[in-house]
Amino acid sequence: MEIEIKEIQELINKREFNKLKVKLNEVNEADIPALLEELDKENVVKVFRLLSKELAGEAFSYMEADMREKLVQSLTDAELKNVMDELFMDDTVDLIEEMPSNIVPRLLRVVNKKDRKIINDLLKYPEDSAGSIMTTEFVDLREDMTIAQALQRIRDIGVDSETIYTCYVLSNNRVLMGIVNIKEILISKEDTLIKDLMETNIISVNTIEDQEEVTKLFDKYDYYALPVVDTENRLVGIITMDDAINVLQDEVSEDFEKMAAITPNEESYFKTSVFQHAKSRIIWLLVLMLSAAVTGGIITEYEQAFAAIPLLVAFIPMIMGTGGNCGSQSSTLIIRGLATDEIEPRDIFKALWKEFRVALLVGVVLAVVNGIRTVLQYQDFQLAIIVGLTLIATVILAKALGCLLPLLAKKLKLDPAIMAAPLITTLVDVFSILVYFQIATALMGL
């Protein structure tokens, strides 16, 4: 960053606004929001007004919702219109979706009639669909254009287009016929026809496609932009890779949260209130706590066993912990593999067979190491055998469940990320305790 927050404060205090303006307009648009966040409240709007029209619009598209709301409420209609003019359609729609409903009419009032129509159409796409994240500003060409005509078209409308890297060749009724990228246009002869240059084997997505699937296509095909078409294959918008990265990051964060038994929340950590944090976490904690009562219930069935041999109780944390960790390892690998398409739901038996062999290997090693420890510490061979057998059974079960449940969830069109460590651990606990006391009572004749 070329300007420090202190310097801005100083220039404001000295009322050297012209100097501040020059300095500010050298800052990268993506760094403006962080600067504004650090300013005193009363200076935020003042500083924002010093930005050039272009920079103001670009910086706006990087801001978080609360900062945007503050600005929208302080700017005049004319200023707001300037900002909105600079936004691409996907950012405009994002803004309208996140603003409180009392502000929305004002936002719609300052955009022109044609854009208002487009915005209203975009607002209708389901949340997290390709339609909801696409933008409508792209370069459209015709098959019978020459390179010279195409270049002219790009010059005419390119400035308002989110990307000119990929151009879209449309028929008269806007059906997507081909794509051609700017590199090919530039290195071809002036009288070449677009139809002789365009790629007709096109990867496109439908407007209602899930945004997570869209990010997978970007990951797989390395495109800079993907065309979004309606059911009649008419081009309605494009999604650019920078937006796909944002979606990807959001989806990953959501997976992390779900896998840690948190109800996902779109706000950032510090912007989320204590109450909201508690709310996102309490549901799963309650479910898992009450489920753990089942394990507790099983333990009470074996009161006699551990009344006779109290040492049995000492191994409960280790067995539960190991079961949980083993299940978590398997479920994490499977969930992540499903998210990156490395694993498909049809691989279920292949994965299960792999996990079974891994579990056997890991279980035996753990049983042996723990056995040695138990014999050294308590001089009790029988206990080493009981705990060892329990460990092997627990590891196999944990890895089987950790592998099966996410794959089953995927098959049932549920989110595999729910079938993660917390749930698996709780399930494995029940079985491992049951197995433990069964083996113990059988072998010890209790």
Added chain:
Amino acid sequence: MEIEIKEIQELINKREFNKLKVKLNEVNEADIPALLEELDKENVVKVFRLLSKELAGEAFSYMEADMREKLVQSLTDAELKNVMDELFMDDTVDLIEEMPSNIVPRLLRVVNKKDRKIINDLLKYPEDSAGSIMTTEFVDLREDMTIAQALQRIRDIGVDSETIYTCYVLSNNRVLMGIVNIKEILISKEDTLIKDLMETNIISVNTIEDQEEVTKLFDKYDYYALPVVDTENRLVGIITMDDAINVLQDEVSEDFEKMAAITPNEESYFKTSVFQHAKSRIIWLLVLMLSAAVTGGIITEYEQAFAAIPLLVAFIPMIMGTGGNCGSQSSTLIIRGLATDEIEPRDIFKALWKEFRVALLVGVVLAVVNGIRTVLQYQDFQLAIIVGLTLIATVILAKALGCLLPLLAKKLKLDPAIMAAPLITTLVDVFSILVYFQIATALMGL
């Protein structure tokens, strides 16, 4: 995909290679590797040879290591040269890095002398550094060029450049002076000078910058490519966004694995052998299992307590489970926040204060719900109080550790992802069991 694997098999069997060739060359390069994977071994090279030079090279850059190795060993030197010619420098370096050392001399032999020099330079950059993932094919312009001259330069070298979207303006000694994107070049007048058009406020990375930091810059600034400079600010390469997405996905997978107590492994799930899977998982399992023995040791200290009131044992799984889940929630949010720069190490007290309040709220709710359950099930008020107090203390401790440990790790330049659920759970277990029996013996006068 335009062609099914069955169709390919049929065309091979009927020896209709010309028809197969036409069909194959319509397939997207990113879909070729999956097709080859499904073919019988003896047909893989046969089919690969049918691809056009361009498609073969592009498809090659999407393949996994084992497939590439198979091909490299089967192709003639001339064929191999054709493939290598099509690869961008970053892909060439990737290939050389992953091939067994006995193949590398052959790979280096078929590239020309100039490229061999570049490859050797690129191979010297540390693993996971910006230098190791950059490519050296970009469009370089001069400040005093006109738009017409710049366009000519792009036409001359653009075809071999990984991207022409962003062009780099260099001084005589290759110092990066500015960047200008193709959109601005196209919409400007022919006699405009590049220096009047270029952006001089450049975000660049140094060759030794960590690749994870590079992906953060892409996420923040929405660039299609980032320039990589040496210590004298000379441009040595660029990193394109599609490569950044791949790095991002790898880094996320690595975080997931570390957080599930798995030693990260670059191979995909099914390509990893059972033995390798077991090896990646056993280390943490052993460490955590032996640590859990500490909790077991504490339990044996209180044998008298649960000999007197066996019901006390029934609550152990629930307390341990809740502690683990609470710690996992906090550590996951903090680790993910650190990975996305939403949380900074200096926010440690702010985060701790937030987690403390969340923990208090969550702990009280859990204690009350469990209290009601305990009273209904066992008609035991004292037990409800004991477990309730333990729950509150455990939740606070779990959330404090889950917040503190990743932040401390970051401050110590360690990877915060290590401080995830498995380790936190094991630590919290020790304390929660201690607290539980302390409260129980005190209140019950055992």
